[in-house]
Amino acid sequence: MRRRPGLSVRMKLTLSYAGFLAVAGALLLAVVWVFILRYVPDKDQGLLGISPNRYLLVHTFAPAAAVAMAFLLVFGLVGGWLLAGRMLAPLTRITDAARLAGKGSLSHRIRLEGRQDEFRELADAFDTMLGELESHVAEQRRFAANASHELRTPLAITQAMLDVARQDPTHDRGELVERLQAVNARAIGLTEALLLLSRSDRGTFTRESVDLSLVAEEAAETLLPLAERRGITLDVTGGPARTSGSAELLLRMVTNLVQNALVHNLPAGGTVTVHTGTRGDTSVLRVENTGRPVPPDLVPTLTEPFQRGTERARTGGPGEHPGVGLGLAIVHSVVRAHDGTLDLAPRPEGGLLVTVRLPAA
Secondary structure: OOOOOOOOHHHHHHHHHHHHHHHHHHHHHHHHHHHOHHHOOOOOOOHHHOOOOHHHHHHHHHHHHHHHHHHHHHHHHHHHHHHHHHHHHHHHHHHHHHHHHHOOOOOOOOOOOOOOOHHHHHHHHHHHHHHHHHHHHHHHHHHHHHHHHHHHHHHHHHHHHHHHHHHOOOOOHHHHHHHHHHHHHHHHHHHHHHHHHHHHHHOOOOOEEEEHHHHHHHHHHHHHHHHHHHOOEEEEEEOOOEEEEOHHHHHHHHHHHHHHHHHOOOOOOOEEEEEEEEEOOEEEEEEEEOOOOOOHHHHHHOOOOOEEOOEEOOOOOOOOOOOOOOHHHHHHHHHHHOOOEEEEEEOOOOOEEEEEEEEEO
16 A cells, blocks of 8 residues: 655654653743742842842853753754664564565464563564464465375376277276266265365355254265265264354364264174253264274374364275365365364374364354
8 A cells, every 4th residue: 555655653752752751841941940940030139139139040050051941952853763663673674574484484473582571572473463364374385285195096096997998989888977977976075175175265154053963863864875884883972062153064073073973983783872952051972982092193183174183184995075175174164154163182002083163053
């Protein structure tokens, strides 16, 4: 934004200091006149005929007062300029850091030394903002790179199968169509997941009263065939847990959690428990599953896009739910859009315990 040039803050403070000293000096002279000189007789003989009269005192005092006023003015300008520069030095460093951040350098930090004051509080807040912004930008760049890779993979597979069909006219068309349909379904699922993730990040949805217990039952009913096929016991327990939000997004959140608990479970004989309830002014949803032990240092990365266990998402075998690596990322985004918290904790005996806390309706 273009602005007309004006006085700097340093110059304004300098003039303020000098003006304050000049006014203080003038008031001091006024006090001398009002309380001292006005009581001196203005006669030829002076006071008691031996002291100087008012005329002599005024003409003797006036030049010295003028010199003192000039000294105060110069002292106020010079001292004010130096003092203002020293006081505004932290602000200059903050401005330089803001300019660097505006040019895209988010790794720079102010790290202002000294005791706590307003400028250092501002610098610390600015450093914290830069850290959060740098982390967010890095996450978005990773997301864009991973999304590009994941979207390119189905297209590359489709192109390869079409090239094979073009070079070999005798190839089984039915098998080709079936494989193309599977690849296309994966691409559509990935695109829908990306759109859902974007929608939940924006928070543009209509809020309504939603009972998490009913949502959990609906998600469990939908995924019951998958649980039966894997030999996993799926239980829904607890009571009503009402919150305010999007029923569609909350259903996707619970569905993703339950599906993730089913897929990352024991080969057979595993369990998944979904529990809902209310604690004070918070509605709680807890999903607990058996499975292989999860390293604690791996837990923070599980909500990153395109992560599945210790590796990137990959297509699974026939009849499985391979996913696209966005399940927990969507859950995290939905929880954040509903002003809630998401906690992931590895179970000592293996598996994961996921706890979602949302404001109660």
